[in-house]
Amino acid sequence: MSRHPAPDELLLDYAAGTLPEGPALAVALHAALDPAARQAVDRLNAVGGALIERETEASLDDAALDRAIARLDQVAVEPRATPSARRPGFEWAPSPLTPHLRAGMGWRRILGKFDEIRLDVPGDAYRVSLLRLEPGRGLPEHKHPGYEYTVCLQGGYTDATGSYGVGDFAVGPGDQRHEPIADPGDPCIALIVVEKPIVLTGPWGRWLNPLVSRGII
Amino acid sequence: MLTAEEAADLIEAIASRQDRAAFAGLYRHFAPRVKAFIMRGGTDAEAAQEVAQEALIMVWRKAASFNRSKASAATWIYTIARNKRIDLLRRSARPIDTEDWLVVYAPEEEDADKSVLAGQTYTRVKELMGGLSVNQLVVIQKAFYEDKTHTVIAKELKLPLGTVKSRIRLALLRLREALEKDET
Structure with a gap:
C-alpha cells in the first residue's frame, strides 16, 4: 500500500464513471502503479457488477437481439489484448498515459525551473500536465481556487504535507500554498491535474499570472 | 437465471469459437439489466437501449480479453457498459478505447495468487452488500x-x-x- 493513497470517494467516483477525464486519468495512473489502489478499484467495479446483477430486467424490444446478432458478421472477435509496449522516451509512463502521448512530444522548460508537457485531455475545466523536476528543484509557489490532483510517476518529491514516491497520490484544495521540492535521485516526474484557474503567489506572481491565465506558461 | 460460472463460460465460448448461441444467452441475461441500470441515471429508454446494445457488441469483440480469474462476467460487463455510457454522455469525438481501460484493470505485473482471489471478489461483494x-x-x-x-x-x-x-x-x-x- 502506498504511503499516500487516493481518497475512497475519489476511487468510487472513478469506478462509477463520474469523474471528469483529467482527474480520471490521475486515478487510472495511481491504480496502475499502486496494487492496493488497483484492488480497491477492482472491488468497486465488483460493486457495479453486483448492482447490474441485482437489477430487474428492463423490457427490450424483441427485435433488438436480432439486430445485435445481425451485426456480428461485421464485428470480429479480436485476439486477446497484449499489454502495449512503453513508448521510447516515455519508459516511465504507465499504460493509461499511452493514448495521450504523441510522437514529437517533448519537454518544454518553464520559467527556467521545471519541464512541462501539456496533455490534450478533453474537457476544459482542468489543466493536465506532466511535470519534470531535477533533484532539489522546486515548483514556483502557487495556489488555485479549485482542486489539484498529483500522481508521482518517477522519483519523488517532498512538500509541507509529506514525501511522495512513485504511485503516490495527492489531492489538495488549492487554497493551501505549497511548494514541492524534488527528492535526490532520478528527476521527479508527476502528472498534475489542476482545476483552473491557477494563481502564482511568489514575488513574480503578479507579473506572471496574466500569462498563466492565457495558457502561455 | 445465469450463474457467474455460466456467464463466464458463455464469454469463453465466444472467444474460442465465435459462438452465437452463447452471445444470445449473454445478451438475454445482461442487455435488459444493463438497460435498466443505465435508465436509473435518468437516461431515456432509447439511449439506454443503445448503451446496452453497444456494450454487448463490445463484449463480443473483446471476449478473448476476458479473464475469469480477474473479474466476474457481471463486473467486466459493468466496466464496459460504464465506458459506453460515458461515451454516450460526452458524445465524445474521441471515445474511450475500452482496451485502455482493460489494460488498467488487467495490469501486467499482477501476482498470480492475488488474481485468483480477484475472481472470487464479486461473489463476496454481492453477499456483503x-x-x-x-x-x-x-x-x-x-x-x-x-x-x-x-x-x-x-x-x-x-x-x-x-x-x-x-x-x-x-x-x-x-x-x-x-x-x-x-x-x-
Missing part, C-alpha cells in the same frame, strides 16, 4: 446508479459533504475488511 446499513447502501447506489459525484449526492440528501464522505468511507471499509479477512 446485503449487510450494509441502509444509509451506506444509499450513498453507494446513488454514486453508481445516478451517475453523481459525492458533492451532488450531499446536496440531494441535504447532508453535509463530510457526512456523505464518511458514509462512503464506512461502507467501503466494511467491504474491504470483510474481503481482507477472507484473503488471510
